[in-house]
Amino acid sequence: MSPEVAYEEFHAYSRNIATNFLQSVVVVDDKAETTFTKKEPIPEPVPGLVQPGRAGKQITVASRNQAEDSADKNHPEQGLSLSTTQQEHVAPAPQPVDTEVLPIKALNEAFARHGIVCGFLSPTDTGSNRETIIEAVERSAKRADIVILDWKMEGRDEGRQDGYTALKIIEHILKSDEKGDNSFQSSGRLRLIAIYSQSPDLAVIINNIQTHTKENSHSFEKLGDFALQHESTHICAFRKAGGTVKDERTLDVNSLTDKLIDEFTLLTEGLLSNVAIEALSALRLNTHKILQKFNPELDAPYLTHRALTNPSDETMSHPIAMLASEMQDVLEGNGVTNSVSPERIRNWLYSLPHRILPGLMTVNPSFGNITVEQQLELVIDAVINGVSETPESNVGGEKWLALLKKMQSPKKDESSTFTNLMLADGTGALKDRKFSILTTVRSHYTTPPPYLNLGTVVALRNGTVSEYYVCIQPICDCVRLECARRFPFLKLELPPVAEPGKPKPSKFDFIVKDGEKLLELKVNYKPYHMELFSFAPVGTGKLVEAVPKEKQTVPTQWLFKGIDGRGQAIECFWIADLKFAHAQRIAERFGSEITRVGLTESEWLRRMAV
Numbered sequence: 001m002s003p004e005v006a007y008e009e010f011h012a013y014s015r016n017i018a019t020n021f022l023q024s025v026v027v028v029d030d031k032a033e034t035t036f037t038k039k040e041p042i043p044e045p046v047p048g049l050v051q052p053g054r055a056g057k058q059i060t061v062a063s064r065n066q067a068e069d070s071a072d073k074n075h076p077e078q079g080l081s082l083s084t085t086q087q088e089h090v091a092p093a094p095q096p097v098d099t100e101v102l103p104i105k106a107l108n109e110a111f112a113r114h115g116i117v118c119g120f121l122s123p124t125d126t127g128s129n130r131e132t133i134i135e136a137v138e139r140s141a142k143r144a145d146i147v148i149l150d151w152k153m154e155g156r157d158e159g160r161q162d163g164y165t166a167l168k169i170i171e172h173i174l175k176s177d178e179k180g181d182n183s184f185q186s187s188g189r190l191r192l193i194a195i196y197s198q199s200p201d202l203a204v205i206i207n208n209i210q211t212h213t214k215e216n217s218h219s220f221e222k223l224g225d226f227a228l229q230h231e232s233t234h235i236c237a238f239r240k241a242g243g244t245v246k247d248e249r250t251l252d253v254n255s256l257t258d259k260l261i262d263e264f265t266l267l268t269e270g271l272l273s274n275v276a277i278e279a280l281s282a283l284r285l286n287t288h289k290i291l292q293k294f295n296p297e298l299d300a301p302y303l304t305h306r307a308l309t310n311p312s313d314e315t316m317s318h319p320i321a322m323l324a325s326e327m328q329d330v331l332e333g334n335g336v337t338n339s340v341s342p343e344r345i346r347n348w349l350y351s352l353p354h355r356i357l358p359g360l361m362t363v364n365p366s367f368g369n370i371t372v373e374q375q376l377e378l379v380i381d382a383v384i385n386g387v388s389e390t391p392e393s394n395v396g397g398e399k400w401l402a403l404l405k406k407m408q409s410p411k412k413d414e415s416s417t418f419t420n421l422m423l424a425d426g427t428g429a430l431k432d433r434k435f436s437i438l439t440t441v442r443s444h445y446t447t448p449p450p451y452l453n454l455g456t457v458v459a460l461r462n463g464t465v466s467e468y469y470v471c472i473q474p475i476c477d478c479v480r481l482e483c484a485r486r487f488p489f490l491k492l493e494l495p496p497v498a499e500p501g502k503p504k505p506s507k508f509d510f511i512v513k514d515g516e517k518l519l520e521l522k523v524n525y526k527p528y529h530m531e532l533f534s535f536a537p538v539g540t541g542k543l544v545e546a547v548p549k550e551k552q553t554v555p556t557q558w559l560f561k562g563i564d565g566r567g568q569a570i571e572c573f574w575i576a577d578l579k580f581a582h583a584q585r586i587a588e589r590f591g592s593e594i595t596r597v598g599l600t601e602s603e604w605l606r607r608m609a610v
Helices: 003-021 064-074 076-083 104-112 130-141 164-178 202-215 253-268 271-285 287-293 296-308 312-333 336-340 342-350 372-385 397-408 428-440 580-594 603-609
Strands: 024-028 049-052 058-061 117-121 146-149 191-197 227-230 233-240 456-462 465-471 485-493 510-514 517-523 531-535 558-563 569-577
Touching (some): 003 253, 024 130, 104 117, 130 164, 146 164, 146 253, 164 191, 164 233, 191 253, 202 233, 233 253, 271 336, 336 342, 372 397, 428 510, 465 517
Parallel strands (some): 024 117, 024 146, 146 191
Antiparallel strands (some): 227 233, 485 517, 485 531, 510 517, 558 569
């Protein structure tokens, strides 16, 4: 399969998933109208008529009436003959439709054909001030999948540079997306913003947006002349179809909807991202069915359940577990894992040279004189069938077999050799670490402060030096606190610095992010390295909640204030929370460590059991 064909199939599959996911679009245009409004026609002057004269002379006649009047008065005998030679009166031609008008009815119908709801805000029609419009767009954009903006808004931009209001709207949306009221997320949400304007020079618009966002600490990278990208935010520009400029960026409303779906697909087409989007689409589709399951008729039985449970406060978290279970049932019943089926994996891998690595993908020289396509065949075989199976092709030689054998063993792959075979920039090790964080560290999507519980990772700062610990207090002992309580912590060790000429020690249990650094941490299970820190509950929640380090609208650092074993006040900076299963495994291993049994037995017999 050629890379082009593979990408075409993968993109079509991804586009279908994206189309099913997209639900809402917000359009801001000061000339959004349900029908085109024609300008009043301006009468055009009728050019004078020319009457053939004698001896090559010509008589210019300004108008039919003038000519007839002149003929009647001066040459009555010529009056009839003149009327047979002059042209018919031409009515004034109407002016063309206002090319800046956005036909919202047609645009709404175009999106509706894809099952997408389109909402409109027209600044000049509302009569509101500019700040009110910007706030309204910002609030609407939080729930919109796509935002479409006109570049020049008359009335709102009057007396200012073109695009003033659009730039302010983009600025507010980006600030809201970056963290909003969530201090835990390091990057913003998935966002597509499209400029849809009559401006003939879209490249200038993109340059202005890039300059403006750079002034506000957003480093957007240009993708060609008409698009910008920053992390998961994509900004693109298109031209309305009513003008005289006709090129591939000039689109009518029907073409615009298809193009924006394509642009959104480019943001999301991937194996895991397709799974995530398809899963969220399934949840959206079944939202009302899930709501019906949790209907008000079950309130009384739930309260009976609470009354019978000891302690009753424990039941506050039970609806979450029940709801998560229902969502899992929806996902398992909708086949969302088809996005990572062997067929999709083949398309993804075959399309690599065309999709993201055109001309950049290289062959690992240790595999001999093979092509990129042959290397991909080896990778596909290993991914689909597993590294334990004998490869279908021996084109990779002994070096490939050695790599597969190494992957079968528990040996470490610090350099992420296999991952780098699917990349062009050699960032396999970094990406492997990010994926490991996704599988082991809990995500925080909301603003409530973290609270101390099983699996919480903290740091004790001493200048530029930090010591890291993980809490192993059972969950039931972390809640309903009436007074200060001691919490056990296991020490987390960073890998030692590699000695010159020796390989870097690479043993670690998990990876967390501290600021901009990725830390590889190893749990020290020795009981004599364990620490006991005392913390008091905060507020009415009867939990040890973290407090902001500084008073900020959106706190960037959280800390737990407590007392160490020597009675000294300490500040433990919150770093992360491990997923429950991983935290429980650490507690279980520590339990095994402190319950070791020392026996007096035959050494020969002990060795026979090893």
